[in-house]
């Protein structure tokens with residue numbers, strides 16, 4: 001083969017190789033650029049523990065109601081000679097979430113530390129209500145503006161451990177409505193069974209009065 005043709009062939013091979021390499025390099029850059037854009041909208045992770053002075057329980061005691069923020073929330077009934085209905089309340093401060101944030105996911109994560117007798121037989125399951133009681137702990141059983149009643153349930157009430165509930169829509173609604181807290185009420189699906197015995201699920205509070213180290217949390221992912 002004449003030298004000139006050899007040079008031309010070599011030049012073609014080199015040019016082709018260069019073109020392939022360049023296109024691969026550019027493709028790589030293009031993919032990488034897209035990835036960087038995706039990275040910019042990675043959700044922010046935030047965990048908020050319940051506000052101590054706004055979580056607790058409210059119960060009917062005889063003809064009146066009793067409320068307490070310094071003992072663990074509980075759901076079920078107490079019984080001496082009078083059946084008592086018991087509901088639990090939780091409140092989460094939203095001040096760490098910037099205005100205009102979009103909630104990607106939110107999970108209410110509560111911890112059941114113990115049960116008394118047979119709460120599942122008594123109340124079947126726990127109903128969750130999205131409520132708004134502001135900065136004053138409810139002094140009556142079902143106080144607070146009802147925003148979304150019975151939006152979720154906790155089954156397996158006789159089993160202790162973490163109980164997680166999806167509250168993405170409820171938290172977004174709180175933010176869209178300008179609320180500074182996200183608040184929840186837990187109650188039995190069925191009231192007292194009047195069997196003169198306590199049937200109760202005890203859930204931990206922000207003060208950790210149950211001593212488990214397992215705090216009530218709102219686990220949030222949001223984008224700005």
Ligand SMILES: [Ca+2]
Nearest residue numbers: 052055069205
């Ligand atoms: Ca409390």
Ligand SMILES: [Ca+2]
Nearest residue numbers: 077195197199
């Ligand atoms: Ca009972």
